[in-house]
C-alpha cells in the first residue's frame with residue numbers, strides 16, 4: 001500500500017470507522033489537520049452489522065457503567081456521612097469529657113484539700 005500524506009506532509013495512518021453510519025469502513029485520517037479520505041466503499045453487510053452490534057453492546061455497557069458509578073457515588077456519600085457522624089460523636093464525647101475534667105479540676109484546684117474538695121462545695 002502506498003504511503004499517504006496529508007497536506008502538511010504528515011503520514012496519514014489508516015483507521016477503521018466506528019461510526020454507526022459507516023461501521024467497519026476504513027479511512028486515512030489525521031486529526032491534527034482534519035485530513036480525511038475514505039479507503040473502501042464496499043464493507044460487507046455482515047461486517048457492518050457485526051460492528052453495529054458491537055456498538056450497541058458498548059453503548060449498553062456504558063450505560064450500565066454509568067448506573068454503577070452513580071450507585072458507587074451514592075454509597076461513597078453515605079459512607080462519608082457515616083464517618084463524619086461518628087467523628088462528630090467522638091468529638092462531642094471527647095469534648096464533653098474534657099469539659100467535665102476541667103470542671104472537676106477547677107473545683108479540685110479551688111479547694112485547699114484535694115480529698116474533700118467536692119464535699120466542701122455543699
Ligand SMILES: [Zn+2]
Nearest residue numbers: 006007008033
Ligand atoms: Zn496534515
